[in-house]
Each structure stands twice: as C-alpha cells, then as structure tokens.
Amino acid sequence: MVSNLQNVLSVAAKGMKKSAIRELLKLTKDPEIISFAGGLPAPETFPIEELVEITNEVLREDGGKALQYGSTEGDDKLRELIAELYKNMGFDISIENVMITTASQQGLDLLAKIFINRGDKVLVGLPSYLGGLQAFKAYGAELVGIEFDESGMRSDDLEAKLAELKIADDLPKFIYIIPDFQNPAGITMPEKRRKEIIEIARKYDVLIIEDSPYKEIRFEGEHQESLYALEGKGQVINFGTFSKIFVPGFRIGWIIAYPEIIDKFVKAKQATDLCTSPFVQKIAAKYMEKGYFETNLKKTIQLYKEKKDIMMRAFAKYMPEGVTWTKPEGGLFLFITLPDYMDSEILFQKAIKKKVAFVVGHAFYCNGKGRNTMRINFSYVPKDLSEIGVKRLAEVIKSEMR
Template identity: 40%
Template sequence: MSDTIQGLLSQSAKGIKPSPIREMFHLIRKPGMISFAGGMPDPDIFPVEQFHQGADILLEEGRDILQYGVTEGYTPLKEFLSRWTAPKMGREPSMDEILITSGSSQVADLLTRATVDRGDYVVCEETSFLGNTINMYNQGANFLTIPCDENGMLVEKISNAVDQARAEGKKVKFIYTIPNFHNPLGCTLSLERRKELVAVAKDKELLILEDDPYGCVRFEGDELPTLYSLDDAGLVLYAGSFSKILAPGTRVAWAIGPKDLIRTMTIFKQGVDTCTSVVAQALVYKYCQSGNLDAFLPKIVSHYRAKRDAMEAAFSKYLPKGEVQYVTPKGGFFYWLTTPNIRAEDLFQRCLEKKVAFVCGAPFFPNGGGEHSFRMCFTFASPEETDRGIKAMGEAMKELLAEKG
C-alpha cells in the first residue's frame, strides 16, 4: 500500500480485521485439498432442479422483479416467511416486523450500526462466530465473553459481567447468541438457559440477537423454543437464513423483531445496498411457495446426519485416544475439537502438508484464547474424503505428540 493511500485511510480502516476463513480460501481450493474449513453446504444436495422450476416467475413478473425493490423486502416472500415461521415465533409476525437481508450476517451488521457506538460492548459466547464478531469489532464494538459448556452459554454469568462493565462506565448494548448447534462449538442452549437468558435481557435492558441459521438442520432431539417466542418485552431480534436450507448463493436471509428496531435497521440498509436482490428473493419465494422447502428439507437433514456420523466414526478410528475433546452436535455443520497437548496452529501447518485444512480456534475468541482448539465442518467433504482427511489428521497428531516427547 502506498504512503499516500495509507495516510488517507480512516482510523477504522487502519484497525480493520479480515475474516481468516475468507483469507484462506486460496489454500482450501487447491487441487487435492480436503477441506473441513469453510462452513459450506454440500453442493451435491443443492435442489437445482426444484429451484430452476421457479424461474418462470421471471417471465411472469419480470417487469417488476428486474426493477429496484423496496428495502424492506419482496412482499410475497415476507408473507410466506410470516406464515412459515409462525410456529417458531409463537405467532405470525407482521410485515413491519420482518426485514429481508443479504445474508444473515447483514442482520448483525445492521443491528450493530443501529445500536453500537465505538467502544460499546456486546455480550457473546466464548467462543463465537467470527464472521459476525469481526464485523462488530470493525464497527467499534468490544466484547464481554461468557463461557459455554455442552448446554450452551453459562447464562448465570451474564448479570455480573454486565454489572461490572457498567460500574466501570462501559455501555453494553446487546447479547449475541447462536442457540442452536452453535458455530463453532456445536452445542445447543438448554431450555432452562433460554428462559433465563430472556429474563436477564429484560432485567438488564439489553437486546438479544438470536442468530439461528442452523435451527432447521436438526438430526435428533426435540426442537426447543426460540428466544423470540419466550420474549414478552420486545427485546429479541431473530435472524434466519436460506443459506443452509436452500443454498448460500441466494444471499437471502431475514430478520424478525420489534418494528421500531426493524425500521431503524431498514434505514441503514437503504444506504448499504438499497435492497436485497429482488430476483433472488422472487426465485426463493417461488421455491418456497411451491412446497419445495418443506419437501426437500428432510433430505438435507438426512444427508448431513450421515456426514456427521461419518466424521465422528473417523474420529474414533484415527485420532489418538484421550488426546481430543469434543461435543457431538445434534444438528448444524460443525465439530469443535480441543487438543490440550497440541497447538492448533502446529497441527494446521502439519495437516496442510498432508492436504487437509480446518480453521484454527483463536479467531473465534474475540478477547483472545483458543490456541488448542479448532473447528471442523462435516457438511462439505464426501464421506470418503472425510475418512482420508481424518486419517491424515490423526497421523499429524501422532507425529506432533511424538516430537513433543
């Protein structure tokens, strides 16, 4: 970068953090590389034919669909989402409580723009989804991180953390949580903690961003109520996405929340991208309205359940006994592995030599940590690739342990 450009950059730009996952795409796309890194759906399960069947809508309504759309979103899709999400939301949200976004990460982006001043704090899990926490950080947010176990965030620790921060003059704006099949931890927030979290938010006058891209990808166990449905104070903003239940290339997601907050986020969106692609929204609507979403979703769940089982079987078969800790996810896309006697970065470099990639844990810790943990996505690689990749990883682990003595 030239001195001239460097001198013209804003203070925000000088401190901006890139996404480690996006930055490593050039590595994981190399020929022969087995990738457990990016949280990508399996393209073999994309409903290409069913999605294509809805393309006639371009001929039927092309004059409108190819024009600029309203920022709030394509009305037929919003009406569908109101009906389709009603069982999860506890009621049918009104049109002014729904905003269509360009991916669910835009929900976090718009909420941060609407609520966070530079130096303000966000409460989140330790660890958390780096795609959103990096975006929050780049907009000036700091973090109060709350530890987790197999039942999700230790909600009982939030009140003291918030009280201490406020006693020090810090402003805390919202709680960011991924309650179902957490990215990257794989855990699910228990019902008791869900109720407690909503109560804490009400007591401390905090918003909750309920990020739920994986909630429909459940392999086992009973569905738990959304935080949104448990909230009687209008403090929960729910984020859903078609990325994991249709295809990420659509870049269509949604937010459901208090209408005044949705309105404020909409105004920010007007300046960010005017509107989410109307063509994409219309194609997604036609796919859903035709019944394909509900008909195809069980196939997606079954496909990914088999992939999860294949990865865990490979763990048991190849990884050194007693050296790896993890929680079996009941849905979603990820395993979170901890190796107390092996640094994740050392393992990553050794695995790259064997053409296997994953994501090291440190970037998922907003306040530092994670040197002995890493994330594994089980949805993208084939079962055969998973077996070969975990075998190579096990060899790398054994080599590093032997060198350590």
C-alpha cells in the same frame, strides 16, 4: 494515487483485517486437500431442476418486477412466507416484523451500524461466529467474551460481566448468541439456559441478538424453542438466512424484530444497498410456495445426518486419547479440544502438508484464547472422503502429541 493512503483511511478501515479463516482457506484450494474448513453447504443439496422451472416462471410471469428495483423491506410475498414459517415455530409475528437482508452478514453489519458507537461493549460467546465479531469490530465495538460450558453461554458468567459493566455505567449494546448448533462449538442451548439468559437480559435491560442460521437442520434430540418466541416481548432480535437451508448463492437472509426496530434496520439498509435483489427474492418465494423448500430441507437434514454420523464414527476410530469433540444434534460443525499444551495453528500448517484442512479455533475467541481448539465442518466434504480426512487429521495430531 494520494500520497499517503493510510493517512486518509477511517479508524475503522485501519483496524480491518482480512478474515483469518478466509486467508487460511486460500491455502486449502489444492484439490487434493480434504477440507473440513469453511462453512459451506453441500452442493449436492442445491435443487437445480426446481430452480430452472421456477426462474423461468418468475422471469416470464413477473420479469418486469423481478428485474426492477424492489422495496427496502423486501418482497412482500417472501416476507409473508417467512412470517408464516416462524409462526409455525411459535413466533407471534406478521409481515411487519420481517425485513429481508442481503444474507445474514448484512443483518450483522446493519445491527452494528444501528447500535454501536466506537468503544461500545458487546457481549459474545467464547467462542463465537467470526463474521459476527468482524462486523461488530468494524464499527468500533469492544467485545467482551462470556465463557461457555456444555449448554453454551454460561449464565453465571453473563450475569457477572453485566454486573461489572453496570457498575462502570458501560452496559453492552447487546448480547450476541447463536443458540442452535453453535458456530463454531456445535452446542445447542437447552431451554433452561435460554430462560436464565432472558431473565438476565431483562434485569439489565439489554437486547439479545439471536443468530440462528442452522436451526432447521436438526438430526436428533428435541427442538428447542427460540429465544425470540420464549421471550415474547420484543427484547430479542432474531436473524435467519437461506444460506444453509436452501442456497447461499442467493444471498437472502432476514431479521425478525418488533416493528420499531425493523424501522431502524430499513433506514440503515436504504443507504447500504437500497434493496436485496428482487429477482432472487421472487425465486425464493416461489420455491417456498411450491413446497420445494420443505421437501428439499428434509433431504438436506438426512444427508447431513449421514455425514455427521460418518464423521463421528471416524473420530471415535482414529482420534488419540486426550482429544475431545462436541456431538452436535444438528447444524454443520463440531469443535475439537486438544490437550492444553497444543496449538492448532502449528497443527494447521502440518495438516495442509498432509492434505487435510480445518479452521483454527482461536479465530473465534475474542480474547485470543482457544489455541488448543479447532472447528470441523462436516456438511461439505463428500461422504467417501470424510473418513480419510479424519484419519489424516488424527495422524497429524498424534505426531504432535507428547
């Protein structure tokens, strides 16, 4: 070993911390714990038999290509099918606008690699997906938080922060937005807010990153047009993934953008992992081609709606006054706000003892706030355990309330 490892690490590595979520999740491995932590899809939605059929076909019909190196842009058939999927959602795109990534996390990493120099500003929601914050920080981004209201990222605060940064000649590289069933807040941004944000981004000439891993999982309410489609002129880069609407274990996501932006992502990806596994890409393409994707997605939405409803009923039944929570129209999460004086990190330790787990909310706040919040996942826990878990959690909260 070299005599002082710390000395030879990069500035980035010195700043890397293991995810708070990940470390907390280790505590939740006890099988007796009912875990609302994590962001796992329900394994009962995984289409095992369809995948047996398809993998056999892919291996026997196309094994030579499926098991070989593939192109950095991704499997052409899969790119075409994804372009098709998004065209049906109002995107004016073709295969040239789509690059496959090794799931969305890689997209976020490449995004940071392409745009961020150490010290560059990035605007993020308060709260915002922790994996995004980590990916940006690994490249030295300085995160500037934008306040939330019940419609998601506030446009007035966004405009104020941008005006400030413009004066300082320090405009951010991009605004990071999760508009649909936001992680962790569970909030969906209405069209009016989306349009306001697009206008502001145009005014300040700043890119919008639209990260939307759950968009297809809507239980109720109206479909909201995506920022990419609403903007229509390439100022938005859209991130999608199969992780929540098919299986996370394939590690397949995609980026949708103008070709000149896709070109930068391709160059960056080449030096990062050459290509995403052609084997899983070909399986995914066939899964879509055969129509299994839509059938299974419908079942997933139905199941998650049931799980969400069970949880909503349990929350109403058990939670003490003073506790509020978001009512998500889709996705995997809801967000709890406790009275101001409470600290979810203290609650977490007690909750673990009572065999229930969640994620502390402040992990999602780049400004260290949100200590009285927590994220609750409702997709993973089996239906029959959900109410018991909420009851346990409510008891822990009550015992800590003044």
